[in-house]
Structures are given as C-alpha cells and as structure tokens.
Amino acid sequence: MSNNHSDASIVVFWDIVDCKIPDGLNVNDVSNNIEKALKDCGYNGSVSIKAYGETDDFKDQFINAGINPMHVAGDTNHRVRSITIDMYAWVINHPDSVVMFVFGDISRDVGFIKELAELGLRNFRILLCQPPSATGLLFIPTTKVWRWDSLALGVPSISETERIKLVDVNNPRSYYVNQPESWKYGLDSDDEKGQEEALEPEEANLEFEYMSEIQRLKNVVQERDAKMVAMEKKKQEELESAYKSIREEFFFLSLSLVKATIQSLLFKGLSIPLFPIAFTVMELERFKVGLTPTVFYIPGFITDEEQTQLLNHIYGASGSKWKTLKNRRLQNWGGMVHEKGLVPQELPSWLTKITAKIHESSGLFSSTINHVLINEYHPDQGIMPHQDGPAYFPVVAILSLGAPVVMDFSPHLRFRSGDDEISRDQSPGAENCVPERDNQHSFSVLMMPRSLLIFKDDAYSDYLHGISDSPTQCYNKVVNEAEALALSATNSENSNEDSRKDGDKILHRDKTRVSLTCRLVPKVHKNLFRF
Numbered sequence: 001m002s003n004n005h006s007d008a009s010i011v012v013f014w015d016i017v018d019c020k021i022p023d024g025l026n027v028n029d030v031s032n033n034i035e036k037a038l039k040d041c042g043y044n045g046s047v048s049i050k051a052y053g054e055t056d057d058f059k060d061q062f063i064n065a066g067i068n069p070m071h072v073a074g075d076t077n078h079r080v081r082s083i084t085i086d087m088y089a090w091v092i093n094h095p096d097s098v099v100m101f102v103f104g105d106i107s108r109d110v111g112f113i114k115e116l117a118e119l120g121l122r123n124f125r126i127l128l129c130q131p132p133s134a135t136g137l138l139f140i141p142t143t144k145v146w147r148w149d150s151l152a153l154g155v156p157s158i159s160e161t162e163r164i165k166l167v168d169v170n171n172p173r174s175y176y177v178n179q180p181e182s183w184k185y186g187l188d189s190d191d192e193k194g195q196e197e198a199l200e201p202e203e204a205n206l207e208f209e210y211m212s213e214i215q216r217l218k219n220v221v222q223e224r225d226a227k228m229v230a231m232e233k234k235k236q237e238e239l240e241s242a243y244k245s246i247r248e249e250f251f252f253l254s255l256s257l258v259k260a261t262i263q264s265l266l267f268k269g270l271s272i273p274l275f276p277i278a279f280t281v282m283e284l285e286r287f288k289v290g291l292t293p294t295v296f297y298i299p300g301f302i303t304d305e306e307q308t309q310l311l312n313h314i315y316g317a318s319g320s321k322w323k324t325l326k327n328r329r330l331q332n333w334g335g336m337v338h339e340k341g342l343v344p345q346e347l348p349s350w351l352t353k354i355t356a357k358i359h360e361s362s363g364l365f366s367s368t369i370n371h372v373l374i375n376e377y378h379p380d381q382g383i384m385p386h387q388d389g390p391a392y393f394p395v396v397a398i399l400s401l402g403a404p405v406v407m408d409f410s411p412h413l414r415f416r417s418g419d420d421e422i423s424r425d426q427s428p429g430a431e432n433c434v435p436e437r438d439n440q441h442s443f444s445v446l447m448m449p450r451s452l453l454i455f456k457d458d459a460y461s462d463y464l465h466g467i468s469d470s471p472t473q474c475y476n477k478v479v480n481e482a483e484a485l486a487l488s489a490t491n492s493e494n495s496n497e498d499s500r501k502d503g504d505k506i507l508h509r510d511k512t513r514v515s516l517t518c519r520l521v522p523k524v525h526k527n528l529f530r531f
C-alpha cells in the first residue's frame with residue numbers, strides 16, 4: 001500500500017443542511033472551492049462529491065456541477081447515517097483513497113468517530129470540514145481540518161495551532177478532548193459506554209438498523225480484505241511454485257541437453273574432450289557395457305589433436321624402442337616387469353599426461369599408473385586370447401588410436417582343477433591362449449579410435465581377452481552397440497570398413513591400429529642395484 005495519496009481518488013461527503021451554501025455562492029462555486037482547497041493541500045486525484053439533504057430543490061444545480069445529490073429527509077443523524085453507509089460502500093471499492101467529510105457537529109456520535117479513526121489506520125486519508133459551531137470533532141485523527149465558512153470560499157485549511165485554539169474545552173460536546181490517546185484513535189475504551197446518553201425507542205430502533213447496516217458493510221470490507229490477502233498469498237504461492245518448476249525443468253533440461261549433445265557428438269565420431277564430463281558429472285557407472293559389471297567403455301576419451309600428438313610421439317621414438325613380435329610390434333614404457341615387481345623407468349611427460357588423466361578421472365587405480373605398453377597392429381595382426389598377469393591386477397585401461405578393432409572376451413577355465421596350470425601374461429608381449437570355459441558368456445567390445453576401455457576385477461581375472469588377426473572382424477556380439485551403430489553411420493559416408501555379410505556385421509580393417517595398455521604395477525623395486 002502506498003502512503004502517498006497525492007493521486008488517490010477523493011470522495012467528499014457533504015451534508016448540505018449543516019454546511020449550507022453561503023449566501024451569494026451557488027453549488028458550482030462551492031464545488032470549485034472544495035476542489036481548489038483539496039488541490040492546495042496536494043490532493044490531485046479525481047474528486048467525486050456526494051451531497052446529502054433536501055437536495056430535490058437544487059437537483060439540477062447539483063447535477064450540473066457534477067455532484068451526486070442524495071436526497072435524505074430528517075435530521076443530522078439521518079444524513080450522517082446515509083453518509084456512513086455510502087462511505088463504507090466507497091471504501092470497499094476504493095482502497096487507499098482520500099475521504100473527506102463536510103458535515104455538522106457529530107461529536108455525540110462516538111461510534112462514527114471510531115469508524116473514522118479505524119479508516120485512518122487502514123491507510124485512508126481522512127479530511128474533515130465542519131461549521132465553526134462544531135468544535136468537538138477537531139480532535140479526531142484527521143489529516144486536515146477546514147472550517148466550512150472558509151472552505152466554501154476556497155480558503156486554505158486551518159493550521160494545527162488554530163485548530164487547538166478553536167477547541168472549546170468547556171463545551172460539553174468536546175468531552176473527548178481530554179480522553180486518552182487510545183480512545184481518540186478508535187481503540188477500545190471502557191469510557192465509551194459511560195458517555196452515551198439514553199435514546200428514545202424510535203431513535204433506538206433507527207440506531208439498531210443503522211448499526212446492523214454498518215456491521216454488514218464492515219463485514220463486507222473485512223471479507224474483501226481477507227479475500228485480497230488470500231489472493232495475494234495464493235498469487236505468491238503460485239509464483240513460487242511456478243519459479244520452482246521452471247528451476248527444476250531448467251535443471252533437468254540442461255542435464256538432458258548436455259547428455260544429448262555429448263551423445264550426438266559421440267555418435268557422429270566428433271572430437272570432444274570427454275573426460276571431465278565422463279567421470280565427474282556422469283560417473284564411470286554410466287560407461288558400463290555388457291553384462292559383466294566391471295567393463296567400461298568411454299568413447300571419445302581423448303580429442304583428435306591428442307590422438308595425433310600421441311601418435312607423433314610413438315612414431316617419433318627411436319627405432320630400437322620397438323620390439324617386433326610374431327603378430328605385432330610393441331614399445332615398453334615404464335620399466336621391466338619381473339616376478340618380484342617393476343624395475344621402474346620414468347615415463348616420458350607425453351605419456352604421464354595421458355596416464356594422469358586416466359588415473360584421476362577413473363579413480364580406479366590405487367596410485368599413479370607406472371607402466372604403459374604400446375601395441376601396433378596391422379590389419380592382419382592381433383593378440384591371442386590371454387589374461388594380463390597378476391602383476392597388474394586388478395585393473396587395466398586400454399586407449400585406442402588409429403583404426404577400430406574388435407576385442408573379444410571369453411570366460412576361461414580357471415575354475416577347473418589345477419588352476420595353477422593356466423599361464424598368464426607376466427611379461428610384456430607374452431600372451432597365453434587358454435580354452436574357453438563357456439561360449440555363452442563371450443562378448444566383444446568394438447574399440448573405436450580415441451576410446452578408452454577399462455576392465456577390472458572379475459572381468460580381469462575370469463575372462464580372456466584377445467584380438468583376432470583377421471583383417472575382417474565380426475562385431476555382431478559387441479556390447480557397446482551404440483558406438484557400433486555410430487561407426488556404421490560414419491563409415492557409410494566415407495569408407496568401406498563396415499559391411500554386412502549374411503546378416504553379420506563385418507568390420508574391414510584396412511589401417512594400422514595402435515593401443516596404449518596402461519596399468520599400475522604396485523610392487524616397485526626402488527633400488528635398482530639390489531635387484
């Protein structure tokens with residue numbers, strides 16, 4: 001609610017009997033003077049004047065002056081009651097407005113004075129104009145007071161000092177001058193009853209009707225106020241819940257947008273640095289593939305640029321770094337792995353950059369990755385099904401570069417009697433072929449360039465993994481089908497790597513693949529000479 005009433009609507013309730021039109025003036029003059037006096041006090045809102053009394057005689061004059069004539073027969077009380085009822089009808093529809101009373105002496109009407117006081121407390125601005133004979137009401141909580149003889153002539157309102165001077169403390173009708181402040185402001189007081197005088201039966205009837213009407217109107221006002229408060233509360237709640245759902249929708253929308261964007265980029269084989277999103281936001285769990293719970297495939301783990309840089313470093317290494325095996329070439333970085341552990345050699349920074357990224361983002365390695373095996377496969381080369389040795393247990397991460405390839409996983413026979421007989425890949429480059437235990441549980445993973453495959457625990461110890469040396473590989477059984485489909489989509493545009501034969505999905509390997517097998521050998525020999 002605003003306290004500034006300068007532009008608020010104004011209503012003037014004018015008792016034309018007790019505040020007669022001065023001789024020599026007409027209705028129009030008086031109404032102009034009232035409006036002028038209001039303007040002089042800074043009230044510029046639209047003015048609506050209602051006149052009460054024997055208005056029939058001047059009906060046309062009032063109408064011409066834009067004044068609403070309210071014909072009321074009877075005495076001051078009748079007019080005041082009509083005014084009170086209209087006042088309530090007005091305040092119901094005009095909250096925070098300016099209410100001006102131009103009427104006679106109503107100092108006996110304690111109830112009415114209290115109504116005015118209440119209005120003042122409810123952010124209505126109460127203005128009062130009385131004939132010089134009425135002194136009592138000068139002390140009710142009004143904002144401005146005029147004397148009728150001056151207001152009718154357009155003279156300014158009286159000053160506070162003048163108002164006090166005008167109060168005749170000896171006038172019995174001014175009794176409330178000496179009442180406590182709380183009484184003056186319409187608050188409860190036991191004195192009120194004592195001040196009332198006995199009424200004639202007819203008057204008492206009238207009083208009863210009047211009071212019931214006032215009560216009815218007050219109830220309307222209260223109901224309206226309660227409705228407004230409830231509406232305001234409801235509006236606030238609706239706004240709050242709208243904001244809440246917008247915030248939630250926005251949150252989920254942004255999450256799904258991020259997800260959708262990443263997926264669509266991945267499917268298109270585009271280069272995006274996924275690792276911070278892959279692990280910190282989406283968590284490793286989201287990259288689980290297949291039924292074995294410990295196999296993770298993260299497509300696009302590195303960017304095209306990072307892939308190129310890695311390949312440059314790998315092919316930039318001295319020729320002696322390569323060890324040629326029967327069906328592939330390899331580089332060993334990080335030291336030699338022996339039965340008693342790793343005889344370490346510092347990894348070059350171009351490798352620690354990537355191993356640190358794998359270590360930090362996966363959170364699966366108990367300390368820094370200290371060993372990297374780089375394998376190079378031509379299209380007709382592969383690696384026999386094998387199990388990585390216990391030296392690296394329980395986790396391995398393989399980063400793929402260059403061409404795609406299919407890695408097959410098959411359960412091995414470690415559960416048969418004489419488990420010890422199963423040989424393991426204890427040294428770089430050595431792989432061991434072990435017969436499958438159960439073909440039904442075999443699965444394959446399509447390893448796209450720039451992807452990272454991690455397998456650990458059961459997948460590490462209970463399965464053999466290998467790459468066939470065939471230049472064509474079937475990828476029907478791949479568990480990372482989404483990437484396989486993405487591959488088909490990409491290949492159909494620019495290469496003949498993918499084709500279908502008798503319903504089988506065939507990958508044609510026509511380029512070299514390079515992989516980085518990143519592992520941690522926890523057992524490290526610190527002192528080389530003691531070994």
Ligand SMILES: O=C(O)CCC(=O)C(=O)O
Nearest residue numbers: 373375383388398515517
């Ligand atoms: O090149 C690959 O993806 C697999 C390499 C591997 O299994 C190994 O080095 O033990």
Ligand SMILES: [Fe+2]
Nearest residue numbers: 386387388465
């Ligand atoms: Fe391996």
